[in-house]
Amino acid sequence: MKLKIPTKDKYLLDSSAWLAYFYGENKQVADYIESELILLSSSISLLEVKRKLKVDKISVERIAKVVQFMSQRSIVLDVTQEISEQASDISLENDLPVVDSIMYTTATVNKSILVTGDPHYKDIKNTVVIS
Amino acid sequence: MVTTIQVTEEVLDYLKHFRDRASAESYNEVIKKMIKQISKQDSMYGYLGKKSMKGILKGLRDAE
Numbered sequence: 247m248k249l250k251i252p253t254k255d256k257y258l259l260d261s262s263a264w265l266a267y268f269y270g271e272n273k274q275v276a277d278y279i280e281s282e283l284i285l286l287s288s289s290i291s292l293l294e295v296k297r298k299l300k301v302d303k304i305s306v307e308r309i310a311k312v313v314q315f316m317s318q319r320s321i322v323l324d325v326t327q328e329i330s331e332q333a334s335d336i337s338l339e340n341d342l343p344v345v346d347s348i349m350y351t352t353a354t355v356n357k358s359i360l361v362t363g364d365p366h367y368k369d370i371k372n373t374v375v376i377s
Numbered sequence: 378m379v380t381t382i383q384v385t386e387e388v389l390d391y392l393k394h395f396r397d398r399a400s401a402e403s404y405n406e407v408i409k410k411m412i413k414q415i416s417k418q419d420s421m422y423g424y425l426g427k428k429s430m431k432g433i434l435k436g437l438r439d440a441e
Contacts, residue, residue: 262430267421268423269426269433280420363434
């Protein structure tokens with residue numbers, strides 16, 4: 247049996263956007279997270295957020311709660327071969343660092359808009375830079 | 378924009394049941410209600426205290 251489902255309004259939050267939420271830096275990002283929108287994350291964000299919180303000396307229990315929240319609220323996407331290969335071109339074309347290009351490509355391959363706090367993306371299409 | 382998904386007859390029966398029970402107009406609306414229920418969580422805004430975006434980005438990625 248086949249059903250029709252709308253596939254618009256997908257947003258991929260990068261690590262800075264997630265951290266802006268947990269660190270209460272930006273109310274705009276809360277509007278995305280505390281909505282009914284479909285949210286995506288890159289598995290790299292789990293690495294980056296966990297690493298950053300360890301550096302910030304956040305307790306193991308709190309880190310686990312943050313990671314659990316991210317995993318439950320968003321669909322966590324792996325870095326595939328397709329993403330890796332496209333990211334190499336996008337990195338060079340847009341002068342983006344490697345991880346930034348993987349995040350951006352993960353968003354575009356999955357037909358979503360990247361939400362970030364990173365000014366590297368300010369002139370790149372299909373990107374929302376929260377500020 | 379819409380796309381197509383495949384479900385079993387059993388799942389379709391559940392969807393029909395919940396569509397009628399929830400007075401939903403479509404299967405899409407039923408699925409959205411289910412997703413909302415599953416992903417419903419307490420707010421964690423500001424859970425870790427306060428930090429500026431500059432502080433968040435510092436050391437987040439090796440190249441920055």
